[in-house]
Amino acid sequence: MNKILFREIAIAAFLFFVVRLFVNTLSSRKRPRKLPPGPKGWPIIGALPLLGSMPHVALAKMAKKYGPVMYLKMGTCNMVVASTPNAARAFLKTLDINFSNRPPNAGATHLAYNAQDMVFADYGPRWKLLRKLSNLHMLGGKALEDWARVREFEVGHMLQAMCEVSKRGEPVVVPEMLTYAMANMIGQVILSRRVFVMKGSESNEFKDMVVELMTSAGFFNIGDFIPSIAWMDLQGIEGGMKKLHKKFDVLITKMIKQHAATARERKGKPDFLDVVMANSELSEGERLTVINIKALLLNLFTAGTDTSSSIIEWALAEMLMNPKIFKRAHEEMDRVIGRNRRLQESDIPKLPYLQAICKESMRKHPSTPLNLPRVSTKPCEVNGYYIPKGTRLSVNIWAIGRDPDVWENPLDFTPERFLDERYSKIDPRGNDFELIPFGAGRRICAGTRMGIVLVEYILGSLLHSFEWKLPSGVGELNMDEAFGLALQKAVPLSALCSPRLSPSAYAS
Template sequence: MLLNKQSFPMWIHKFMDKYDTPILCIQLGPSTHVVVVSSPYLAWGFLKKQDDVFISRPDFLSSYLISGGYLTTGMTPYGEQWRKMKRIIHREMFSPRIHKWLQPKRDKEADLLLWYICNQIEKQDVVVDGGMINVRTMSQHFFGNILRNMFFGKRFFGQGMEDGGPGKEETEVVDALFTILKYLFAFCITDYFPWLRGKTDFDGHEKMMKTAIGIVRRYQDPLIDERNQMWNNGARKEKCDLLDVLITNEDPKLTPEEIKAQIVEIMIASIDNTSNAIEWAISEMIDKPTILKRAVEELDHVVGCQKLVEECDLPQLNYLKACIKETFRLHPFIHFVPPHVSTMDTTVAGYFIPKGSHVILSRFGLGRNPNVWANPLQFDPDRHLLSEGNQVVLSDSDLRLILFSTGKRGCPGITLGTTMTTMMLARMVQGFTWEAPCNEPSIELVENHNELCLAKPLVAIAKPRLPRYMYPKY
């Protein structure tokens, strides 16, 4: 089963369905207990009631390589290094103050998004007033651009394209990030038979990971070294982006290796959930025009047609946020939350869980649990409006679905992730009408074999719906 690891998550879910169980324990290799959970009640028992017990991460080859030998936050097992980096992330990188400071960079990217779409439409003179847009490529690069801008103060490693699209360097890096994501927490054999580690690259996992991480670091590390030198020799005096913040942080001081590994990890953490949600949300909206129409009406009502939607408008766009929340419920990017490892023997809801167990919450199983959600396979944003009154928040503290998870290992990028995702969808829906391509009757809402992303990247027709003068030009 592990050798065919692409289908392993599906095998687990089929097994849980067959035995109608919300909790399952599998022993992988000689000693690893993997506990899978798909009910909110049990998820609470693990991540809410005993957050301090299930606070560690497993020692996996991929985690070790990405984190530069456990120097970062997300991959690093519980201990002093994790605490240090988590503190930096919360206080220095994603605090409300820093979020506000970095807003101009996000605003610029939101404008460039409209400009990029308009450029694509103009280039395609076969269609009179609309153009085909590859939503997958566009959203992956939108989030990559924001993060590069936040860290390095620039969107491109090279020259980029004249129409605002990614150059070959950014394309190479984004592809490498998705390769890393594919092999991360992917039930690699050597992770469960540790004596194989270092002796044989059993399924080519190690080579693939090393190559992909090497690509990302080949572009990022020289920028970090150069900036470090500028601070050391006094050539730089003002903090303009997150890299400056990390280099100049005094308490505690970070080494260049810590900074390099942490930035790689953040790049990985911020690109998959966001871009996948945009692609599925627009696909579902094109497939169900009444939902798209309601989102447009909300934008017209809240923002109007005389100004572009801004970050300050986002809290009022409850229907749009309900669409995003529903997308995360039904279409998570991956099946599971990263494993939480227990730091001692314990009992949860009557089940004995030995120290060292890997607990994985199923995003897929929770989001589609028929005991929690009526008609779970139906895309229905209204269910969030009804349950949350008029203020929809993209959080999941009751663990009925997984967005950012919860507790000490919960996502530190919740504000940034929410803002970037909502803003991108808001700009797309306000600025353009979206339809299936002319030669296709509808959007194929089909998942990739054994994965949860769309089988075919979404290519849709966009037509401007605002007066021409409102679209930014560069």
């Protein structure tokens, strides 16, 4: 009897094992989860050749065919692209924590001290400390109020320089003036001094270095997507990054040494770098290193100058194409401010049309056309599609700003749209996904507040202080784009300006 029972138990166990094995085999053969639609691409290199020289434009065209959430195989990597406000909200709000890290890339390695900065660092204690210090002492609301006088001084200095150029009858090279002023603003806050005492070859070289950094860091580098051939540097991008990094490292090292040599002069009046040095404790005795601090300064000087200046340059260019906008802006400013003094930051809330011009420029010409890439830490699902772990995320901010389902006549530059009830409440600070020039979520640009203040105040000052026109002989303005982390004008804007305020308004 016991033998019969044992045999039946053994047979039952065997049958259970066979059935379980069969079920597991069927499960392993079931169809893979559905990925978002997207182009097939090429063998090995995938969709990389489809991006061309203007990836934001190419991806926007693809999205019209494949939809708001699009999947691309990029070499050995997965990439998903969000091209509408709802798709961006799904990734940057609903799934924000899952997409809080950056994927490894050549820019982080060769430009940002191997991701030791705030922009490319992993989401964690070091990133949080760098972000906290930057917000408390430079980029947050209270900090921005504290250095309002610095902005006023540097804008005044820039306006005087423009007046001198106008007296000679020469055109102003707008991006050079803007970079010079903004670098000195940031220098005064970080280092207690202007970093460029005189406009000249040194400041022009800095501008060129910033543009080169933003351009090269925005490239789709083959080595990032096929790591096994990264050592070949087929596009020459990484070699250029290494040379540029050496230039920036020499400049930043010099700044830090000069800052240390003048410590006694700042006794009782610490600047941003003093505060960072004094509050560099992480946890359990771990501290921010000199490399971390150099990398942070690189972030602040490059992103702080190039992104805001590009928005202002595009806005002026658009208005030169449509003088009626200048006329309406001048009428508003003359009514609110008059012509006997300069614009002050406290005037801006009373200038809704100026604010509308700024928003319209951020919509049509976002400083960052494609957000800095993020990467998923675990699998997830969006709009019914499966997104694997390790998938890179790119949000096409440029495409969102030109989405005809969101914006009426999106290719027109029409500031008045932001005075209408439909769009008037839309704000660029990351909560309204129709307009996210600085990104959104926990990895939103740390300088969002500063960027908005600089754009509104500096653009407003340039509009209020001068009449603008194109140089004689320039029939139509070149409005071509140059792709990079920041969306530059392919041809820098040069324009004639003439003072429109009382002479006393331009005095220091």
